Every structure is written in C-alpha cells, then in structure tokens.
Amino acid sequence: MSTSRASELLPVLEQEIVTGTLSPGTRLDETLLAERFGVSRTPVREALNRLSATGLIEIRPRRGAIVAEISVQDLMNMFEVMAELEATCAKLAARRITPDEKKALLEAHEECDSLAGGDQHDMYYERNTHMHNLIYQASHNNFLEKQTKELRQRLSPHRRLQVRIPGRMVSSSNEHGALVTAILDGNSKLAEKLTRDHVAIQGERFTDFLATLPAHYLRNSA
C-alpha cells in the first residue's frame, strides 16, 4: 500500500502463492522477480518483506525467501484458530446483522446451494468465500473481519483440496443452510456452534483431510 511499484507486486505474488501457482518451498529469487516485473530489486524486496509478515513466505537471513512450508501440525493449529474466529464472526453476526445484510446473506446462500450439486468446484469455492465474507461483515467488527479474512487467505492454498472431496460441496451447503437460519433467527449460541463444527477438521473428516494432503506436508515438523 505504500509504494507504487511494490504495491502492484504484492497482490500478484500473494495471489500466486494463495492459488498454488507458487507452491510451498519455491525460492523467490529477487533478481528474477525484478526482471519479471520490470523493476529493480528494491520494490521486490519491499513486497517480500510485507509478505513475510503475513506468514505467506519465509525470509531466511542471507538465504533468500521461500514460499512458506507448513507442517501438518501447523495446519491443524491454524484450522483450530480459524474455527474459533469464524465461530465468533457467526455469533456476533447473529446478534448484529442488519435487514439489508440478512437479505444479501440469504441470496448468497441460495446461490451457493444451487451450485452445490454441480461440478463447478472453482465457482462454488468462489461463491462460498463470498458468503463467508458476508458473515464476517455482519459481525460489525472490522478488526475481526480483517483477521479472519487474512487467516482464511493464508489457509486457502490448503483448503482448495478439500472442496474436491466427493460429496463435500453438498454437505457443506447443508451445513450452511442451518447456519444461515440460525443467524437470521438471531440464535447466536447455535450459529457459533454450527460454525465451529463446520470449519473444524475433526472426526472422520480428519482422515479425509490427511489423505488428500500432498506428501510435502509431512516433511518439516517445525
């Protein structure tokens, strides 16, 4: 957000990491990136520094930056926090959502639901994200909203795998239905619980989760 050039690189790199174009462990050569974007190393370094603060990349002193590698342990921990943050969003949303926001949420859910039966995974993923964003927003806590979005983004390279699990879209959408109802009813306790269970990776879903994980997650146990 500061410089002109650097602020242009940042979202591009962010996007490429988040979508997996740049996979975990990939080295981020400053000179190469500078050439690619047609700038000097200075704004590249600026962008890398900012990315490192969000945890998306890791800067090792004198040894360059790599796309952050996350262990299974880390991932579990992050999902655990994610469940709590989202649950808090849902709880507050149930208490604070406005009529306009209710309308938008209902529409978003119906759109998601109509996609759940098909095979447009990316489309479902995108609309699903939008619906969740509406819930964050309805919490009327900007800081919470920002933190939750940030963690969601950081987890996104690891979540996309999940949507592909057979039947996951449909069950996810059903869970959303109950959640949306709870929020619209102002049932904060229920909304909180449903969300925590929806996001948390537990029970048999845990096994599915581990099974879909690429091998590299098992390497570093930092």
Next chain:
Amino acid sequence: MSTSRASELLPVLEQEIVTGTLSPGTRLDETLLAERFGVSRTPVREALNRLSATGLIEIRPRRGAIVAEISVQDLMNMFEVMAELEATCAKLAARRITPDEKKALLEAHEECDSLAGGDQHDMYYERNTHMHNLIYQASHNNFLEKQTKELRQRLSPHRRLQVRIPGRMVSSSNEHGALVTAILDGNSKLAEKLTRDHVAIQGERFTDFLATLPAHYLRNSA
C-alpha cells in the same frame, strides 16, 4: 529476522511504540531514524515495512509512516477479539495443560497475587503478562499462542492505563484465582467463560475505560 541491521532496529522501534515512548500519530522520519541508528535509509525502510504489516504503524503512500492511531471503535473491536482469543487459549489449556505447566501456572499466579495489594503497577503488569503467556503456551497451539501474543502486544500501549484504575489489580487477581482453578481442574467451559469476562470491557468497566482514555482516541473514527 532477515537482515542484520534491519532486524536490530525492528524490536527497538516495536518496543518504543509498545511502551508509548513513540506515541500514536508520531511521524517516523526515515532519514532521522537512519541517522539515529547509524545506518542508511534502506534497513530503516525494511523495518518500517515489517512494522506496518503488524499494524503498529501506518504507511501512507508518499506521505511517510506514523505510529498507528486507533479510534475507540477500533479499540473496542480489538478487545472483543482479544477476549475470544484468550478465551480459546484458556479453554484449550484446561484440556491440554501438562503437570509441569500446571506447577508453573500456580506459581505465577501466587506471585501475581502477592503483588496485587501493593503499588508496583509495572511489576504487576509484567508478572501478569507472564502468567497470561503461560496459559497461551498451555493451549499447545503455537499458532494461537503467537497470534494472541501479537494482539496483546499491539494492545499493550492502551492497556497500561487500565492497571492504574484503583482496585483493578486486586479484582484482576481474584478473577485470575478462579481462572487458574478452572484450568487446573480441567474445566474448559468455565475457563473459557471466566477469561472472556476477564478480558472483555463491559458493564461498568466500560465507563471506567472510556474515562481513562486520552483525548486523541476520539479524533479519528476510522
């Protein structure tokens, strides 16, 4: 963590912001900072970029960096999230704390308690922080621990005021007593609730909170 010089500036600036030596709104002149630390502007800019990612400072394009100014609204939002994060730590700690960690927690609490009656506010603040850190650690979720510490640090310039409220140290310590018991008993539900109530600013404490707030909080309502 990356460079040699820049990684030395970072914690220094962080500390000065957190302790209030650099108060909200203060401009962070790159050249001045460079001279002060005996380095060029490059590592200074690097440090500033990283600080901006944590939210402690704000970098306005082409207009330099300032120590972040926080509105009352922001502060309320952040405390709300803080309460949830700490409550989650306490909940998980109650379920996962080890015998060694139990011992350390009990000792830390007793130390805090013995300070609560006196007037060594800074000492109490420091030992209180330590106790809270032990609870975060006992959650056995490194990511949660890191996030909670980060937010606590970010809030710390605004919290110090609170400890000075008459009787606050004693009531705080009493609340801790009940919390520690809940954690040691493995009562996660209770630990969660006690912590949320302990951290949250609500009821009559809200009025006290507003009353102790310096005027500048009321300016920007971003």
Next chain:
DNA sequence: AAATTACTTCTTGTATACAAAAATTAATTC
C-alpha cells in the same frame, strides 16, 4: 574414488544516487 578444502560465482544486504511527489515557504494578487 570419496572427501575435504580452496576458489569462484551467485545472491543477499546495505549504501548511495537520482527522480518524483508532497510539504513548506515566498511572492503576488485581490
């Protein structure tokens, strides 16, 4: 032939130089 060490090359970290935008000051106009 394997391993260790010296040497070369490459990459990062820092300083300096330059360009462009914002802030400040001075001057002019009403």
Next chain:
DNA sequence: GAATTAATTTTTGTATACAAGAAGTAATTT
C-alpha cells in the same frame, strides 16, 4: 491583510553500485 499561486525545500520511492556471505565447483589429498 488574507488568500491563492509559484518556487523552493523536504521527503519518499526507485535504481544502481558495492560489500559480504552463502552456494556451488574444481582441485588436491588421502
């Protein structure tokens, strides 16, 4: 005398130059 505008001065953002450390390669030794 106040306000607007032009000129000057600062200050930020970017590029380039240089220094130092890490990685890779070649040569020597066992």
